[in-house]
Amino acid sequence: MNLLLLTPEQHLHDDHWRLSERQASHVLAILQAGVGDTVKAGILGGSMGLAEILSINNNEIRVSFKALSQPADPPGLSLLLALPRPKMLKRILIDATSLGIKQIALINSWKVDKSYWQTPNLKADLLHEKMLLGLEQARDTLLPTLTLAPRFRPFVEDELDAWAGDGQRILAHPGDYPAMPHSQTTPTTLAIGPEGGWTDYEIDMLQKQGFTCHSFGSRILRVETALPALIGRLMQLP
Known part of the structure; x- marks a missing residue:
């Protein structure tokens, strides 16, 4: 603390x-x-x-x-994250908050186990508590907004564009794609899929909303490892 x-x-x-x-x-x-x-x-x-x-x-x-x-200006990064394994969700929320992310959406994906959405870890008070721990860690007072999107297509088609707002939209996905940008200084939305990656259908849907695929190397990383590594490359933290 x-x-x-x-x-x-x-x-x-x-x-x-x-x-x-x-x-x-x-x-x-x-x-x-x-x-x-x-x-x-x-x-x-x-x-x-x-x-x-x-x-x-x-x-x-x-x-x-x-x-x-007053608290330092946040880095201007929004996170669209496929719902991770329940036992890692709390840790990931703490880390995302401590890294200065002020807008987080947990979204469904075909490779997300349906049981994940039934976990008690998704209770609002527990999620709020973990984000408070992230603020304490980073000496910050501005709580992120958190959105739950258990239905992929309706959220992507009807809400994602307004949620992401202006700025670059980056989809992290292994493959033959341009390298992940670095040292971003403008608002950016980062989409991180489940450990098995987004499906072709999901990639296509996100690309229709202005997301571009970028690779972070050939290694397949756990979400809890990929998150800080990607943010450290993308943004200059205050």
Whole structure:
């Protein structure tokens, strides 16, 4: 935890806040901070600054927050991701959020097991929790928007164009395609398929929406490996 991320339900009055049990445990056990000490903090959706510890009472910690700066501009990358294996979904969401992605859509694919859409890991509160962890890791306060698209064709035909907006649209897929671009400075939407890759039908549908296929080498990577590698190549992170 590199940032105490303060959420609306923690607000007491004025600039006073109550830390969650998890945050209080971190402050006491890891940071070993006491009354009068300051730690890096931020307001969800808002500014970043310092939290001064006002009181510690039976592991309940109250702080005052002083805003110092706004979060850095995000890299302008949107992620269209075939729904990954449930046990990796939480980790991938944390990583995607910590890398600064502010728009994520989890979409179906023919090679995505139908049972993945029934997993309890898709509950909104659990997904929200994992993205908060990503913000804490990266010292960011701006939460990504998350869209679930369990039906591939309706989303691609009816919603994808507006969702992706302006900018380049890149489809990562192994094969004889141009190399993946690098050091993008303009808005970009990146589509990453399941570990077996997109089907020909899915590629055709995405190409009709302006996506171009690019290769990242001949190796077949797990999604959790491909995601940070692709983003590290594509974007200059703030």
